[in-house]
Amino acid sequence: MSERSNQSVRGTRSFRALLRHVLHLQEPPRRTALAFAVGVFIAFSPAYGLHTALVALCTWLFGLNFIALLTGMLINNPWTIIPILGATYWTGAFVLGRTDTPTFDWHDLSFSGIYDQILPYAGPFMLGGLILSVLGTLISYPAAYFFIVKYRSESSASSAKPLPPSDSVG
Secondary structure, X not given: OOHHHHHHHHHHHHHHHHHHHHHOOOOOHHHHHHHHHHHHHHHHOOOOOOHHHHHHHHHHHHOOOHHHHHHHHOOOOOOOHHHHHHHHHHHHHHHHOOOOOOOOOOOOOOHHHHHHHHHHHHHHHHHHHHXXXXXXXXXXXXXXXXXXXXXXXXXXXXXXXXXXXXXXXX
């Protein structure tokens, strides 16, 4: 197996282990689902570079479970960041009625040149991020709640030990 394939398998295993940990949290399903949904909100928010800090802040401010928040936030990861960035801009541009395609002049890479080129797209990007954050939260809360309740009920049913056979005969 190649090194890249090994890393992918390890990454998949670690994400599954994180999900398994979230499903076994000893707190009410509504609270775990809420923490996951807030993590999804953070994942789609346009505050790139601050996502982990926002998870820590929400853990501290609201007392939400760090693992559940982190799991929701990890929807935005190296494999999904490009589609999320594209969907974020496209959503904002669609709502604002903009049809122009973002372009970039690679000849002026000064700070002011980059700033001047990116600034016109900041509004649609911020608006799209907010819209996708809210939609992601509204979808992820009931989905997370459903899966947590279902998993815990299946887990408790399968872990229930059968009664021993009766000692009396007849």
